[in-house]
Amino acid sequence: MDLAEIRKKAKATQAPTPRREKKEINAKVPAPEPPAKNGKVGEQGKKEEKRVAAPAPAAVDPLEELFNVPLEIATATEESYHQALDKSTEEKGNLRQLLTFSLGDEEYALDIEAIREIIKPREVTDLPRVPDFILGLISLRGIIIPIYDLSQRMRLGKSVITPASRVIVCQCEDRVFGLLVDSISQVMRLPNQNIEPPPAVLSGIDRDLVEGVGRYQGKMMILLHLPCVADTELL
Numbered sequence: 619m620d621l622a623e624i625r626k627k628a629k630a631t632q633a634p635t636p637r638r639e640k641k642e643i644n645a646k647v648p649a650p651e652p653p654a655k656n657g658k659v660g661e662q663g664k665k666e667e668k669r670v671a672a673p674a675p676a677a678v679d680p681l682e683e684l685f686n687v688p689l690e691i692a693t694a695t696e697e698s699y700h701q702a703l704d705k706s707t708e709e710k711g712n713l714r715q716l717l718t719f720s721l722g723d724e725e726y727a728l729d730i731e732a733i734r735e736i737i738k739p740r741e742v743t744d745l746p747r748v749p750d751f752i753l754g755l756i757s758l759r760g761i762i763i764p765i766y767d768l769s770q771r772m773r774l775g776k777s778v779i780t781p782a783s784r785v786i787v788c789q790c791e792d793r794v795f796g797l798l799v800d801s802i803s804q805v806m807r808l809p810n811q812n813i814e815p816p817p818a819v820l821s822g823i824d825r826d827l828v829e830g831v832g833r834y835q836g837k838m839m840i841l842l843h844l845p846c847v848a849d850t851e852l853l
Contacts, residue, residue, distance in 0.1 A: 712810055716832070718803040718839055719786065721769050721777075725839040727832060730805060732844050734787045739779050739798060749850060753798065758787065765796040771847060772827065790848045797847070808832050813841060826852060 716727040742754030742765050751770035755762050765785060769777040777783070782801040787794065813830040820828060829843040846852055 713807045714810060714813070715805065715807050716839075716841070717786070717805055719784070719799040720801050720803060721772060721774055721799060724774075725803060725837060726768075726799075727806075727808075727839045727841045728786065728788065728844060729841075732788050732790060734789050734794070736802060737785050737787060737796070739783050739785055752850065756796070758796075761794060763787065763794050763796055765798060766847070768797040768799055768847070771797075773824070788844060788848070790844045793848050795848055806834055808834055 715730045717730050717733055718725055718727045720726070737758070740756055742756050744754045745752060745764075751767045753765045753767050755764055767777050769775060777798055777800065779798075780800070783798065784802050785796040785798050786802075787796050812834065813832045815830055816825050816828040817831065826846045827843055829841045832839045832841050
């Protein structure tokens with residue numbers, strides 16, 4: 619057998635690789651991404667380049683953050699300042715809430731905590747042998763209460779009832795009574811430091827009926843001592 623026949627026989631005995639298997643093998647190997655034209659990278663390269671190139675967030679300076687806070691606080695007005703001051707003073711128990719009223723040309727005041735209500739004058743039932751300042755009795759929701767003419771109680775003369783007249787129903791300890799006054803002025807809050815002791819010119823019963831003298835917006839008012847006002851034995 620010559621050399622040419624031996625080569626033919628060797629080629630015939632070799633098993634050719636099936637074309638199908640070759641395709642499956644080639645499918646498992648990912649094809650390299652074709653190079654981009656004009657020196658540009660592909661889509662996958664772009665994504666990775668973005669992930670790498672994204673800069674880290676800059677650290678915030680605490681002082682800069684503090685001073686960059688927007689100013690949303692409005693400038694305080696004089697009115698808001700006084701309201702805040704009054705509220706602060708009231709929280710410390712330094713304010714008294716008073717009801718002011720008039721007798722003739724003078725202003726008087728009572729602590730509002732002792733006042734139950736304010737009513738219009740009504741017909742009274744006379745009482746015999748009582749002081750002149752006690753006008754009589756009325757029935758107020760089933761409760762019998764005496765009515766005092768406060769002007770006479772303060773030795774200022776007898777009151778004249780007008781459409782502006784009112785009866786201040788007060789409670790002092792277990793006593794309930796009404797005080798006839800010429801008119802009601804207002805409710806106010808007065809600091810304790812604005813209330814002075816009764817003047818030295820007052821003496822006897824007049825001094826006992828007065829708790830002090832208050833000053834409010836340039837005006838003076840006489841603060842009454844309600845327990846003495848209610849005491850019918852103090853004449």
